[in-house]
Every structure is written in structure tokens, then in C-alpha cells.
Amino acid sequence: MIGDSTLHFIEYELQAIALAWMAMIYLIKIWQLATLKMPWDTAEQKGSTSRGILQSYGAIFMPWSMESSRTHFWRWLEFGTYHVGALVAIVNTFTYPFAPDFMAWPVRLVFAVLIAPSVLVGFLKLFQRITKPELRMISTPDDYFSLAAMQAFLFLAVMALLTNAPVWRMWYFLVTAFFLFYVPFSKISHYIYFFFARFIVGTRYGVKGVIPQGKA
Amino acid sequence: MATNNVQIASQELSKRLNRMLGVSATNLCTHCGWCIEACHVYQSTKDPAKSPVAKAERVRKVLKRENDWLSKAFPWWTGAKDLTEADLDDWLHAAFRDCTLCERCVVNCPMGVETPAILATARGALTAVGKTPEILDDLADIAVSREESLDSYRDFFKKHVKNFEKQVQEKLKNPNARIPVEEEADILYVPLSGVHTIVPPAIIFNAAGASWTLSMFEASNYAFFMGDTARMKQIAERILKEAERLKVKEIAVTECGHAYGVLRWEAPKWFGDKYKFRVRSVLEIYDEYLSKGLIKLDASKTSESVTYHDPCNVGRKGGVFEEPRRVLKASAADFREMLPGKAENYCCGGGSGLVACEEWRDERLTYGKVKADQIRATGAKKVVTACDNCLHQIMELGEHYDLDITVSNVSQQVVESMVVE
Numbered sequence: 046m047i048g049d050s051t052l053h054f055i056e057y058e059l060q061a062i063a064l065a066w067m068a069m070i071y072l073i074k075i076w077q078l079a080t081l082k083m084p085w086d087t088a089e090q091k092g093s094t095s096r097g098i099l100q101s102y103g104a105i106f107m108p109w110s111m112e113s114s115r116t117h118f119w120r121w122l123e124f125g126t127y128h129v130g131a132l133v134a135i136v137n138t139f140t141y142p143f144a145p146d147f148m149a150w151p152v153r154l155v156f157a158v159l160i161a162p163s164v165l166v167g168f169l170k171l172f173q174r175i176t177k178p179e180l181r182m183i184s185t186p187d188d189y190f191s192l193a194a195m196q197a198f199l200f201l202a203v204m205a206l207l208t209n210a211p212v213w214r215m216w217y218f219l220v221t222a223f224f225l226f227y228v229p230f231s232k233i234s235h236y237i238y239f240f241f242a243r244f245i246v247g248t249r250y251g252v253k254g255v256i257p258q259g260k261a
Numbered sequence: 262m263a264t265n266n267v268q269i270a271s272q273e274l275s276k277r278l279n280r281m282l283g284v285s286a287t288n289l290c291t292h293c294g295w296c297i298e299a300c301h302v303y304q305s306t307k308d309p310a311k312s313p314v315a316k317a318e319r320v321r322k323v324l325k326r327e328n329d330w331l332s333k334a335f336p337w338w339t340g341a342k343d344l345t346e347a348d349l350d351d352w353l354h355a356a357f358r359d360c361t362l363c364e365r366c367v368v369n370c371p372m373g374v375e376t377p378a379i380l381a382t383a384r385g386a387l388t389a390v391g392k393t394p395e396i397l398d399d400l401a402d403i404a405v406s407r408e409e410s411l412d413s414y415r416d417f418f419k420k421h422v423k424n425f426e427k428q429v430q431e432k433l434k435n436p437n438a439r440i441p442v443e444e445e446a447d448i449l450y451v452p453l454s455g456v457h458t459i460v461p462p463a464i465i466f467n468a469a470g471a472s473w474t475l476s477m478f479e480a481s482n483y484a485f486f487m488g489d490t491a492r493m494k495q496i497a498e499r500i501l502k503e504a505e506r507l508k509v510k511e512i513a514v515t516e517c518g519h520a521y522g523v524l525r526w527e528a529p530k531w532f533g534d535k536y537k538f539r540v541r542s543v544l545e546i547y548d549e550y551l552s553k554g555l556i557k558l559d560a561s562k563t564s565e566s567v568t569y570h571d572p573c574n575v576g577r578k579g580g581v582f583e584e585p586r587r588v589l590k591a592s593a594a595d596f597r598e599m600l601p602g603k604a605e606n607y608c609c610g611g612g613s614g615l616v617a618c619e620e621w622r623d624e625r626l627t628y629g630k631v632k633a634d635q636i637r638a639t640g641a642k643k644v645v646t647a648c649d650n651c652l653h654q655i656m657e658l659g660e661h662y663d664l665d666i667t668v669s670n671v672s673q674q675v676v677e678s679m680v681v682e
Binding site: 077078079081082083084085086087088089091092101104105111112113114116117120124174177178179180182183184185186187188190230231232233234235238239241242243245246250253254255256258 | 278279280281282283284285287288289290291292293294295296297298299309310312314315318330331337338339340367368369370371372373374375525526528529530533534539540576577578579580581582601603604605
């Protein structure tokens with residue numbers, strides 16, 4: 046039996062501490078990156094920097110824009126499904142404790158339906174990482190652990206949403222707190238680097254007029 | 262115990278760490294594998310160790326060990342490792358032989374991982390310890406030495422160019438057509454060493470009535486392939502100084518992919534606003550002449566079907582896509598697109614200096630299989646490209662894969678279809 050005060054601590058105080066930790070680590074990492082020199086293009090522009098950046102950020106939402114998603118539509122769909130699920134599960138860690146009135150059954154059901162497919166995709170990703178030689182070759186313990194931990198996080202999110210039972214909520218928020226402590230150090234932090242990388246790529250190709258460019 | 266080479270290479274890596282590399286060499290790559298099939302080397306060999314991510318990972322492991330907190334504390338967890346002498350030998354193949362820095366993996370990465378930047382950094386570290394293909398080093402030396410012995414070379418060069426002038430005059434039926442060398446003009450044209458990069462452009466400049474002069478130097482910059490910062494700047498700057506001395510308004514770079522990249526995009530980063538000339542590829546200038554009616558082309562003069570190979574440094578890394586197409590469509594009635602093309606074009610397999618490395622000829626021809634398949638699929642009998650490295654590689658691919666093609670640069674194609682009045 047989970048006491049109300051225990052659950053409250055896990056859902057509020059522990060999350061706040063973990064979030065503060067994550068924010069602090071990210072700020073330090075961003076500061077470290079910002080102190081590195083950046084060889085921006087200073088030549089006369091041939092294209093548009095802003096359009097390049099826009100295209101760079103938008104590329105992942107436009108499966109037709111990259112050959113790697115255009116010719117592997119199902120892989121793109123898996124990618125999208127997985128990340129939509131992860132996003133909803135993260136949003137849920139805020140709405141559950143801070144907007145309890147909003148988290149009525151229909152909303153919880155919608156959230157669970159959005160997250161559940163990502164659990165299945167997660168298993169598929171894990172299976173592919175183990176069975177495909179080209180992925181196995183580049184995989185590290187952090188890759189396997191991050192995938193497995195995400196599976197636990199997503200599965201517990203679904204169970205907490207469907208049952209609203211204190212025990213599932215407790216485990217869901219304990220795993221969430223663990224994630225907030227661990228993620229800034231692991232490969233899962235790619236979502237932070239993504240914004241920097243796409244900006245750099247967009248700027249670089251935008252200046253030169255490489256993107257947005259038509260395909261031949 | 263780290264060897265001297267390892268220490269020097271490690272220092273070089275630290276020195277070269279910038280924000281782009283800092284982002285790409287830590288946790289940005291999720292090892293999703295989307296880049297794998299984008300690579301012509303992987304496509305041609307199906308060797309997982311030659312995929313972009315696998316090649317980058319060799320270097321990223323070391324960069325992470327130095328720069329990533331988790332990798333510093335628990336390297337086995339993230340696959341990080343300390344640099345060893347064996348790694349340097351491995352990098353030589355991964356960075357110089359198995360990657361042509363074409364950036365096709367970058368445009369196919371959902372995250373924006375700059376794998377070529379990682380491998381170019383490895384090239385720089387390898388060069389710092391003398392582990393670099395000898396021919397690239399020699400070619401960079403030759404370029405540097407030409408500047409050092411310029412006075413004794415000048416007369417020899419001008420005499421040879423004078424002989425080429427006759428070909429220009431005959432083609433244009435104009436005894437006044439010239440190849441001016443080191444004269445004050447609006448355009449400084451920077452060729453390669455071959456006559457094929459001097460005579461056809463000279464014919465076009467004369468036909469267009471341009472105010473131009475020929476550079477004493479070659480555009481190519483093999484130090485750039487090596488990531489040899491000091492020499493690549495030196496090789497580039499001698500041209501910029503010449504342009505300043507001749508008071509030109511613009512530098513026109515010959516059909517050489519990396520030379521265009523160096524002078525158009527890299528040099529301003531190196532020298533700031535010290536030099537203020539406009540830099541364009543001759544392709545852009547031909548396109549302008551065509552659109553202004555300064556040159557006239559007759560598409561019916563080209564009987565065979567023509568396709569265009571986008572050199573990576575001119576296209577994906579340079580942004581010049583439409584200009585050569587407009588010129589070629591005006592010069593050939595049967596122009597066929599090579600698919601995929603433009604920003605998604607495949608490298609010819611000989612880029613970033615690989616075509617010069619005779620010891621890796623077999624691998625280079627194998628890596629060119631995707632390009633050979635692309636050419637064959639067009640059904641075109643003539644392949645036109647705008648880079649000398651690509652030109653040589655495609656000529657060899659033609660023989661190796663029995664493609665039954667002729668290969669030309671854009672300048673030659675323009676001259677062949679030019680209407681001389």
C-alpha cells in the first residue's frame with residue numbers, strides 16, 4: 046500500500062529536484078558548447094540562411110524531403126510513432142501532478158492510446174538493434190540500456206494512465222525521476238543536441254543554397 | 262603508455278574541436294542507422310564497417326572519451342576509448358580511403374550529424390603525425406614550391422600559354438583572341454594544370470568579350486584534403502594575393518570541386534574580410550554569359566545524349582546546381598537527369614583526394630559502382646561533370662564497368678556546341 050504522502054513526494058518534490066538537476070546539467074553542457082569556436086560561413090550568400098534553417102528543422106516532419114525517410118516510409122512512421130509516444134509520456138509527467146483535473150479518464154485514455162504504440166515500436170527497435178549486424182556493430186551498452194529504460198518508462202506511463210492506481214503511478218514517477226537524473230549524460234540527450242545540430246546544418250546549407258533545393 | 266604519435270594526434274583533435282564537432286561528436290548520434298544506405302561506399306561493398314556511422318564511431322569513441330562526462334567515467338558503457346597507435350592506422354583507411362567527405366550522409370541524417378566533419382578532423386590529426394597518403398603530401402608540396410620559385414617559372418608558363426593561344430584563335434577565327442597572363446582585368450581565372458582547363462575557358466571568355474586574365478597558379482589544394490591547416494591556407498592565399506595585385510573584381514574558379522569549395526566558402530572563414538573579391542565557379546559565369554546572350558550555343562551540335570554528374574563539392578557542398586544544367590540543356594538536345602541528383606547525388610567514388618591515391622585504386626573503382634549504375638540507368642552516351650577528380654574517376658569507371666561513354670567537362674561541352682560568328 047502506497048501512502049498519499051509518499052506518492053505526493055514522488056510526484057512533486059522528487060520530480061522538482063530531478064528536473065532542477067537536469068536543467069543544471071543541460072545548462073552546463075550548453076555553456077560548454079557555446080564556449081567552443083564556431084566556423085560560421087562568412088562568404089557572400091548564395092541562398093537563404095533562414096530558409097535553410099526552416100527546412101533543416103522541418104525535414105523530419107516531411108518524409109518526402111530526405112531519401113532516408115522517403116524510401117523507408119515505415120521506418121519513418123516507426124520513428125514518428127515512437128517519438129510521439131515519448132513526447133506524450135513526458136508531457137504526462139507534468140499534467141499528472143500539476144493538472145489533475147485535466148487528467149480525467151477520456152484524456153488518460155487518449156494519452157495511453159498515443160503512448161501504447163511506441164511500446165511496440167520500442168520492442169521492434171530493440172529487436173532490430175540486436176539482429177541487424179550493421180546496427181549491432183555500432184551499439185553500446187548505453188544504446189541497449191537507453192532503449193530498455195525507455196520501454197519501462199513508456200509501459201509504466203500506459204499502465205498509470207489506464208489504471209490510475211498509486212502503485213503504477215509511483216513506479217512511473219520513480220522511473221521518470223531516474224530518467225531526469227540519467228538522461229543528460231546518456232544518448233537520450235540527443236533531443237537537446239538535435240536543436241543545435243539542425244541549426245548548424247540549416248545555416249551551413251542555407252547560406253550555400255543547397256537547401257531548400259529541388260531534387261533531380 | 263601513449264606514444265608520441267598518439268599524444269600529437271590527441272592534441273590535434275583537441276585543437277580542432279569546435280561547436281559543430283562538439284555537437285556531432287557527443288550524444289547527437291543515436292546510432293539509428295539511417296545514414297548507412299546513403300553512403301556510396303556502403304552501397305558498393307555492403308560492409309557494415311564502412312557505413313558512415315561505423316566510420317565516424319571510430320573517431321567519436323575517442324572524442325567522447327575526452328569530452329563526454331559519462332564516457333570519461335565509464336568508457337565501456339558508451340563504447341568510448343583512449344586513442345592508440347592502432348587506431349591511427351585504422352583511421353587512415355576510414356578517413357582517407359573509405360570516406361570521400363561527400364556529405365550525402367549528412368543530408369540523410371534525421372539528427373544532422375556531421376560525419377564528414379568528424380572524419381575530416383581525423384584526417385587533420387593523421388596529417389599531424391605524418392600518417393597521410395604520400396601523393397597528397399607531395400601534391401601539396403608542389404603547389405607550395407611553385408610559389409617559392411615563381412620568378413623562374415613565370416617565363417616557362419607564359420611561353421606555354423602563348424602556344425595554347427593559337428588554339429583559341431583558330432576556334433574563334435579571331436587572330437586577336439588572347440590568353441592574358443598576370444594582367445590587370447575584371448576576372449582572374451584560376452585553372453588546373455591541364456590544358457583542358459585553360460583552352461576551353463579561354464575560348465569562352467574571348468567569345469564573351471570578357472576582361473579576364475589567367476592565374477599563374479593552380480586552383481587545386483591537396484592540403485585541404487589532408488586537413489593541413491597551414492599549407493591549405495598558404496596555397497589558397499597565393500591566389501588571393503595575386504587577385505589583389507591584379508586589381509580584379511572577381512575570381513573565377515575552374516571546374517574543380519574542392520578548389521571551388523576552398524576559395525568560395527572556406528577562404529573567407531580563414532582570412533575574414535581581408536580579401537573582398539567575389540568568387541564564383543566558371544559554371545556560374547558561363548550561365549550568366551548565356552543568359553545575357555554573350556555566348557550562343559547550338560544544342561543540335563551535340564548528337565549524343567548527355568547527362569550531368571554533380572560533383573559533391575560543387576553541388577551538395579557548394580550550392581551550384583542549376584547553372585550547369587541550364588548551360589548543358591542549351592548545349593545538348595538530349596539532356597538526361599541522373600537520378601538521384603543535385604543535393605542527393607552520389608559521389609563518384611574518387612572524391613577528397615582518393616582519385617590521386619594509386620594504392621587504393623581497386624577500392625576506389627569498387628566504391629564507384631553506385632555511380633556507374635546511375636550513369637548506366639540514364640542511357641546517356643556522354644557524361645559531363647565539373648570537377649577534374651570526378652572526370653578522371655568517371656573515365657576510369659567507364660572502362661572498368663564497360664559503360665560505353667565519353668566524359669567531358671562543362672567548358673569543353675560549351676565550346677563544342679558554341680556558335681562562332
